[in-house]
Amino acid sequence: MSRNDARTFRLNHDKFDRRFLIDRVTFLPTPKNSMEPYRFEVAPELQECIRFRVLAERDPYHYRYEKGDISEEVQRYLLARTGLWDEAAYHPFDKTWRTHESRKTGPDSLQRSRLSGELFYFEFKWDQNVKDAHSSASRQDMKYLKAYPTYEGEKVKGAYTGILDWDVTKQFGKFYVRKVWPEDIERS
Numbered sequence: 346m347s348r349n350d351a352r353t354f355r356l357n358h359d360k361f362d363r364r365f366l367i368d369r370v371t372f373l374p375t376p377k378n379s380m381e382p383y384r385f386e387v388a389p390e391l392q393e394c395i396r397f398r399v400l401a402e403r404d405p406y407h408y409r410y411e412k413g414d415i416s417e418e419v420q421r422y423l424l425a426r427t428g429l430w431d432e433a434a435y436h437p438f439d440k441t442w443r444t445h446e447s448r449k450t451g452p453d454s455l456q457r458s459r460l461s462g463e464l465f466y467f468e469f470k471w472d473q474n475v476k477d478a479h480s481s482a483s484r485q486d487m488k489y490l491k492a493y494p495t496y497e498g499e500k501v502k503g504a505y506t507g508i509l510d511w512d513v514t515k516q517f518g519k520f521y522v523r524k525v526w527p528e529d530i531e532r533s
Contacts, residue, residue, distance in 0.1 A: 360414065360446075361395075361398060361411075361414055361415045361418055363418040363421070363422055365391065365394060366391065366418070366419065366422045368388075369387060369388040369390065369391040370385055370386070370387050370388075370391065370419075370422065370423065370426070371385060371386045371387075372384070372385050372426060372427075373385060373386060373517075379522075379523070379524070380523075382510065382519035382520055382521045382522075383423065383427065383519070383520040383521075383522070384517065384518075384519055384520075385423065385517070385518055385519075385520060386516055386517050387516055387517075387518070389516065392513065392515075392516050395415055395419075395513050396513040396514060398411055398415060399411060399412050399415065399513055400513070410444075410445035410447055410448055411445070412471055413445065413446075413447025413448075413471070414445050414446050414447045415471075416447070416469055416470070416471035416509050417435075417446060417447055417453055417454075417469050419471075419509060420453075420467075420469045420507040420509055420520065421435065421454055421469075423507075423509075423520045424454075424456060424467070424507065424522070427522075428459065429458065429459050429460065430456040430457065430458060430459065431456065431457045431459060432454055432455070432456055432457075433455045433456060433457045433464060433496070434454070434455040434496065435453075435454055435455075436449040436451060436452070436453065436454075437451065437452060437454075437455045437493075437496055438450070438451035438452070438493055439451050451489060451492075451493065452466035452467065452468060452485075452486070452489045452493070452504075453467055453468055453469045453507075454466070454467040454469070455467075455496055455501070456505075461502075463502040463503075464496055464499055464500070464501045464502060465501065465502060465503050465504055465505055466486055466489050466490065466493075466501060466503075466504040466505070467486075467504070467505050467506070467507050468482035468483075468485045468486045468489070468504070468505075468506050468507070469482070469506075469507045469508075469509070470482045470506065470507070470508050470509070471508075471509040471511070472508065472509075472510070473510050473512070475508050475510055475519075475521055478506070478508045479506050479508055479521070479523055482506035482507075482508070482525075483504075483506060483525045486504035486505070486506065486525045486526070487504070487525065487526065489504065490503070490504055490526060502527075503524065503525070503526050503527050504524075504525040504526050505522055505523060505524050505525060506521070506522075506523045506525055507520065507521070507522055508520070508521040508523070
């Protein structure tokens with residue numbers, strides 16, 4: 346490099362910090378029905394941070410888990426922002442330490458509905474193919490409901506998927522919250 350030609354690079358030596366989301370994500374109008382996604386806008390500095398973290402990973406293994414970790418943090422934050430859910434436990438059945446939280450087994454999150462007070466599992470995916478992501482997450486949710494029907498003695502009433510549909514080169518994204526089971530539950 347010459348005096349007139351410089352390059353800048355950054356290294357990720359830390360985990361994505363969920364606190365960076367605070368006041369940097371804005372929901373657009375609330376969906377009118379359960380099939381519509383929540384639409385959101387992210388602040389430019391948040392978009393740049395996440396875009397850098399995801400696109401900087403050249404190794405497919407690290408890329409997958411970096412994206413998974415960010416996805417889980419963003420979706421947990423978005424669920425809390427809806428005002429309809431309180432997280433009871435993050436990865437409730439895998440208490441082992443892992444470099445990447447998204448590698449943990451079992452449901453990604455156990456959430457308590459503010460409307461009914463009941464517990465529900467959430468499986469999170471980040472994919473622009475919402476239908477395939479929902480299908481994959483639904484299969485996982487059903488497996489978890491069979492394996493873990495209760496949490497600390499309380500019955501888990503059902504399961505949902507959270508699907509993040511966001512191209513990190515853009516400031517706007519979609520967040521789908523879809524029920525998996527039971528079928529007759531109103532959207533929460």
